[in-house]
């Protein structure tokens with residue numbers, strides 16, 4: 001054995017997987033491997049190579065497995081959430097970015113292609129996943145981000161400052177009035193869960209902040225509706241709005257945007273699982289909205 005004491009790495013990962021499976025963790029093998037990778041400071045390929053040899057389990061591995069078995073989110077244990085090309089610092093008080101939101105970022109990036117210095121704002125930025133990805137992947141973009149929660153704002157500041165994003169602490173309902181009518185893109189993954197729809201997974205129900213989850217009102221639509229109203233206020237004519245939402249809200253959101261007369265080209269987008277999880281629209285020019 002070359003590191004730590006006691007069990008081999010391969011045995012520890014196998015046993016850790018069994019402990020996590022018994023605790024109901026949805027991806028026990030992947031999480032057991034990721035915790036070992038985190039402690040050893042290696043990637044998956046190197047970890048698997050080490051598991052073929054006589055490497056010992058690293059000190060502290062059992063403790064991390066025990067934490068994860070209590071359904072503490074993996075990202076809170078490692079302190080990192082991977083999102084597109086970014087490794088974001090996360091922990092208690094901030095929403096952990098989800099893979100489906102990466103598709104929403106792609107819609108923005110596709111839209112920005114060909115614009116030299118586009119101006120973008122992310123409403124309800126959380127860890128800064130969306131705003132940070134756009135700043136990282138779209139050279140020349142001027143990216144702004146708005147976050148209401150004091151705790152999430154602190155995490156966002158840490159992640160976004162190195163990327164040059166203009167972050168403010170504010171309410172997406174009335175933020176950035178001095179920028180009205182100037183953004184090329186408004187993007188948002190607002191809170192949207194209906195009040196009664198408490199998520200089943202303990203990682204979400206107990207560890208994501210409530211203010212990041214519940215959209216307000218029985219249908220969870222208060223903040224999504226407010227985000228759409230702010231987008232209409234903030235965009236240039238012809239500017240692009242895209243918002244993530246629950247599958248059940250897709251029809252309501254498309255109807256709301258169409259009914260308002262403020263939007264053209266309303267489109268629903270599927271996530272990688274084929275579910276209607278985002279809606280985009282183009283801010284109608286005044287002549288078109290008459």
Ligand SMILES: C[S@@+](CC[C@H](N)C(=O)[O-])C[C@H]1O[C@@H](n2cnc3c(N)ncnc32)[C@H](O)[C@@H]1O
Pocket residue numbers: 095096097098101123124125126127128129130146147148149152170171172173188189190191192211212213223
């Ligand atoms: C579902 S999380 C999304 C976070 C991040 N955009 C992402 O995709 O990972 C919603 C975020 O909106 C923030 N938020 C809630 N109400 C807000 C408001 N009125 N104004 C601005 N941000 C708000 C929450 O604190 C949370 O960080």
